[in-house]
Amino acid sequence: IDSFKDSASQEEINAEILKRLNKYSHIQPLFFKMADGGEGTMESLCDKFIEIDVVDPIFRPIKQRLGFFQDYVVVEMAQASGLQLLQPQERNPMHTSTYGFGQAIKEALKISKKLILTVGGSATCDCGLGMLEALGATFYKNNSQIQRVTPDKLLQFDKIDLKQLQAVQFDEIIVLSDVQNLLTGKDGSAYVYAPQKGASQQEVEILDSFLNRVQNYFEYPENPADGAAGGIIYTLRNLLQAKVVSGASFVLQQQNFIESTKDCKVLITGEGSFDGQTKCGKAVSQVCSLFNGKKVGIFGSIKDDWRGVLNSAFCVQKGCYSLQEGISRALECIGDTVEAIVGLL
Incomplete structure (x- = not known):
């Protein structure tokens, strides 16, 4: 998962997801750093x-x-x-x-x-x-x-x-x-x-x-x-x-991503917003292009059609609230969304 700009860093998001996944003994997660040339x-x-x-x-x-x-x-x-x-x-x-x-x-x-x-x-x-x-x-x-x-x-x-x-x-x-x-x-x-x-x-x-x-x-x-x-x-x-x-491909290559994930069934990826820029080669689309299993995305907002990049996509926002409240609740909402996805596996 890439950072959610102004909300949560990549490290904070991955720590929250790991905490949630530790509840499920049948899940064996692998984490990879993701970056496309931007901050981090x-x-x-x-x-x-x-x-x-x-x-x-x-x-x-x-x-x-x-x-x-x-x-x-x-x-x-x-x-x-x-x-x-x-x-x-x-x-x-x-x-x-x-x-x-x-x-x-x-x-x-x-x-x-x-x-x-x-x-x-x-x-x-x-x-x-x-x-x-x-x-x-x-x-x-x-x-x-x-x-x-x-x-x-x-x-x-x-x-x-x-x-x-x-x-x-x-x-x-x-x-x-x-x-x-x-x-x-x-x-x-x-x-x-x-x-x-x-x-x-x-x-x-x-x-x-x-x-x-x-x-x-x-x-x-x-x-x-x-x-x-x-x-x-x-x-x-x-x-x-x-x-x-490609920044994302370069970073993933250093982590031996393709070989390490060849037996993995599901990829969970995401960033703050899925929009037209996402499909123009940013990290989410790059990591999806390198993975052969099911690809699930989680985002703070979804502004464009994700089909063709992902198998499914989820917006983490729950209910109607202000932008500031959404930013403050980002980690909680990301964690809840990941648990909802795991419930389907």
């Missing part, structure tokens, strides 16, 4: 960390952890540029930056030239230009430099100087992401993801125009996944030669 992915891969200084999406100083996995340093975008770092009234991707994520990459490269970047859960839609600024790029409008770049400042940019960026030395950059959206258009980064980051409909249109401007400036063609995390994969792929792989 680094913890699912690493057991050694260090702490560094970066800035958050609106340039306030914060701490971020870097993780160590084999001979890679793992950098989690959500820790520096994540939506969870901002209060609801602070969320607006017109005014947020990936600069802190770029700072973290710069520090990680001092330790290893091989990086794994996890890029879900962002508060941004700047196409990674803030990240590039932290790595040495400079931006101009009418020969005047633009600093602390955000989309609202870059709507009319006319020059990007990448000379300092070319000095960044690395051997390999792997990006973990399970989003398949293109950079621009109705199924692109701004239209699909910016509203949940605080953008109005008018701002969504402005952001899509901004992303088009960036794409036209660099002239690299769009590819699936370029729209992930506010368009940052477009920049990572084309300017830093990053290799993009």
